[in-house]
Amino acid sequence: MTAVRKTAKAISLTAENGIFSIEAAVNGVRGSWRVGAEDTLLSALRANGWKGVKRGCDTGECGSCTVLVDGTPELACLKLAVSAHGREITTIEGLGSPAEPHPLQEAFVEAGAVQCGFCIPGMILVSKALLDKNPEPSETQIRHALDGNLCRCTGYVKQVEAVRLAAGKIKNREVRRAGQ
Amino acid sequence: MIPVTVVQPKKLSGVWAAARAAKGGFKFLAGGTDLVINARHGKNAHRVWIDISGLKELKGITEGRDKIRIGAAETAAAVCSSPAVRKWLPALAQACRHFASPPLRNMATLGGNCANASPSADAACALCAEQAAAVISRAGKIRRVAAESLFLGPKHTALSPDDLILAFEFPRRAHRGVFIKLGARESFAISKVSAAVAAELRNGVVCSLSIRLGAVGPKIVRPESAEKLLLGLRPGAAAIADAARLCAEAVSPIDDVRSTAAYRRDMARVISKRALEAVLLKTS
Ligand SMILES: Cc1cc2nc3c(=O)[nH]c(=O)nc-3n(C[C@@H](O)[C@@H](O)[C@H](O)COP(=O)(O)OP(=O)(O)OC[C@H]3O[C@@H](n4cnc5c(N)ncnc54)[C@H](O)[C@@H]3O)c2cc1C
């Protein structure tokens, strides 16, 4: 996780004509990025094609722009793109593919937790961070983890179910792997 | 949004070099959860932002022999999950636990919460009840002041622009503490009223007590008459109810988008009463 941070060289970032050059890894792909001083991580990610990160409120209130920064959920709308220098960013695109979805993605579909889908990338990413730390969360722990992610469509119940379902899937997968 | 340059110094000395080089003013950037929103509204439009969030001098939670020290760039999430904070600073741990939302808690720092000086800042309210001293550096020269003395009014502090809060220090003392907030929802809501209480009891007698109320005045409110009333007593329900009334008399709330002055005043009484009961009537 910290590999990029250690190797990132530029420390004092000074803009040339308002453009910074930063190094960051997005979904495992390391590279140099050119970002504006006023760009948030949200606008920079979307401008570079990572459209899975959603702009809801743009003021920290809804959670739809949540990404993982070195594995921890943060709000991309309040984070400057330059602050991603040396960091490893994960968006929903980094989790699975349509052919091989992540257990959380499978579980959200199976539980019927998705309606319009706008809040789902953020919900899945906070759930990923939760399950990475705590593979068998209680319902209360799941609810607390999802506290910052608003959904205008569903009643939240199915999303809580989906996270529990995913926890089971991940556990079974690990048991199967251990048995192989 | 108009930051033109963001400087990320590697060491504290780099902060002062960057500050000297910044012509026309600068701002420290920690989690950005207040600063970015303000800049988007054209407030605090400084041309240079000095990013202090990665400096190790502002990090770490340590338990010394007679002090607990929390780096100013520690996040609310780190503070509420720290065993030392939970053990020695219960009101602060609870304030950080009920703060904003989980992703915001991973970003928002204690230093930023204080320096922003919102009267409804939860961590700042608990810091005052927990008797925090702020360790401040200006161009490398360090001073310690009571964190409470930093707050002058809404979004107004005694900090000069080049004052950097390095850490908060707390006496290491076994005590009881609680933080209760009332918002529109149980979680992810800015306080309409909050109360932080820290107390030491000896044989049931209150030998130290600090009560602080948030979001009910231009700055965090200390209802001294309520503290005085309970000090030296073995308080029962009646004394606590009296103290809670004094708390409500000490506040000067306003009507705003979140609530009305009248509701806030009444809730200041209710929340103070609950907080005092939780701390002073708890057996064990
Ligand atoms: C949707 C939302 C909900 C919120 N809910 C709550 C809530 O429930 N309770 C609550 O208390 N707050 C809440 N907040 C506000 C909270 O996130 C901020 O007050 C936060 O703690 C500020 O810290 P930061 O690290 O993000 O500061 P920044 O935004 O980086 O900085 C804020 C100010 O502090 C200065 N500063 C930062 N660090 C230092 C330092 N070490 N020394 C000197 N100056 C410094 C900066 O220059 C700036 O002026 C909420 C915010 C949002 C967006």
Ligand code: FES
């Ligand atoms: S878009 Fe970031 S929290 Fe809503």
Ligand code: FES
């Ligand atoms: S599914 Fe539509 S916002 Fe959540």
